[in-house]
Amino acid sequence: MTDSNLLIAALLGVVEGLTEFLPVSSTGHLIVAGSLLGYTGERAKLFEIVIQAGAILAVCWEFRAKLFAVATGVFSERAAQRFVLNLVVAFLPAAVLGLAFAKAIKAQLFAPVPVAAAFIVGAFVILWVEYRQRRNPGVVRIDSIDELRWTDALKIGLAQALALIPGTSRSGATIIGGMLFGLSRQAATEFSFFLAIPTLFAATGYELVKNRALLGSGDLSMIGVGFVVSFVSAFLVVRWLLRYVAHHDFVPFVWYRIAFGVFILATAYSGMVNWE
Numbered sequence: 001m002t003d004s005n006l007l008i009a010a011l012l013g014v015v016e017g018l019t020e021f022l023p024v025s026s027t028g029h030l031i032v033a034g035s036l037l038g039y040t041g042e043r044a045k046l047f048e049i050v051i052q053a054g055a056i057l058a059v060c061w062e063f064r065a066k067l068f069a070v071a072t073g074v075f076s077e078r079a080a081q082r083f084v085l086n087l088v089v090a091f092l093p094a095a096v097l098g099l100a101f102a103k104a105i106k107a108q109l110f111a112p113v114p115v116a117a118a119f120i121v122g123a124f125v126i127l128w129v130e131y132r133q134r135r136n137p138g139v140v141r142i143d144s145i146d147e148l149r150w151t152d153a154l155k156i157g158l159a160q161a162l163a164l165i166p167g168t169s170r171s172g173a174t175i176i177g178g179m180l181f182g183l184s185r186q187a188a189t190e191f192s193f194f195l196a197i198p199t200l201f202a203a204t205g206y207e208l209v210k211n212r213a214l215l216g217s218g219d220l221s222m223i224g225v226g227f228v229v230s231f232v233s234a235f236l237v238v239r240w241l242l243r244y245v246a247h248h249d250f251v252p253f254v255w256y257r258i259a260f261g262v263f264i265l266a267t268a269y270s271g272m273v274n275w276e
Contacts, residue, residue: 006225008037013051013226017233020055020200021193021241023126023172023253024260028115031166032264035112043214045110049207050223052200054230059193062238066194079146089150090157090174090191091198097161098203109166113268118167119261123254129176130249133185141182145191148183155181156188160195167261170196175250189245193238 015033019026030048034040039047060067073080108114133139142148159177163170171192178188215223266272 005222008039009047009051009222009225010229011037012039012048013054013229014233016048016051016226017055017058017230017235018237020052020230020234021059021171021196021237023122023169023175023250024257025115025119025122025163025167025169025172026052026055028119028167028169031110031115032112042211043219045106046207046211046214047219047223047226050204051226051230053204054227055234056197056200056204058231058235058238059196061235063193082148082150083146085150086145086148086153086191087194087198090153090160090195091202093154093157093161094164094199095202098164101164105164105166112264114165115167116261116264116268118165119257119264122168122172123257123261126172126176126250126257127254129180130251130254133179134249139182140179140184142187143184145187145194147187148191152181152183156183156191156195160199170199172253185245185249189241 012030012033015029016026019029027048034044034048070080070083074084109118142152156174156178159180160170160174162168162177163173174192174195175185175188178191179185183191
């Protein structure tokens with residue numbers, strides 16, 4: 001394992017941690033960053049999925065009090081049981097569709113240009129939902145995740161399934177989907193954090209078991225570095241985002257997504273960058 005490989009792992013860990021919980025698509029950024037760094041192929045895709053676990057541990061640590069309360073009350077408290085049920089219901093659509101279509105999606109859409117297109121389309125969806133909620137504040141009927149019904153969770157889960165398309169953004173799909181279905185920005189963001197725990201841990205475990213033959217002993221150092229850096233950077237982003245959504249909307253991320261997508265498409269079709 002060379003120092004350059006560890007540097008690549010650290011850089012991708014930063015990208016993962018900084019983008020996993022923002023509505024900008026961590027997978028899209030990792031695909032583009034991996035292409036720029038020359039780190040592509042099946043092993044790279046596996047690495048990018050595995051280091052998500054570091055970002056998820058950051059969420060677990062930030063919400064450890066809530067998770068502990070749910071774990072200790074799941075067999076006796078109605079609120080804890082409903083919380084777990086909502087997570088399970090919201091998790092299922094992406095899990096089922098992911099198992100059915102993951103191979104085709106990886107083969108056809110894990111490339112910078114399709115990611116760029118998804119960035120731009122997703123930006124306009126975010127802009128529309130923000131405009132809708134600003135113009136009609138009455139559409140917000142849920143201010144706390146404890147008020148969620150299982151039908152609300154199912155709708156958010158269906159929105160999350162759209163994030164199987166790289167560049168869509170899992171957090172963006174769940175947050176904006178939640179807002180579209182009546183959640184406040186804060187409630188949608190918080191539920192997106194919790195939904196990430198089973199979703200990304202399941203994805204990481206599935207990919208490790210399925211593709212373990214791709215990994216050699218030399219890859220453990222890269223994974224370790226990427227994991228740790230992802231955890232630290234994600235922890236900082238989670239803390240920041242919780243404060244941000246209390247007073248701001250997601251419109252700045254719209255312009256970022258459009259600029260990012262246009263840049264990728266322009267450099268690809270002009271021949272400035274040979275995106276692989």
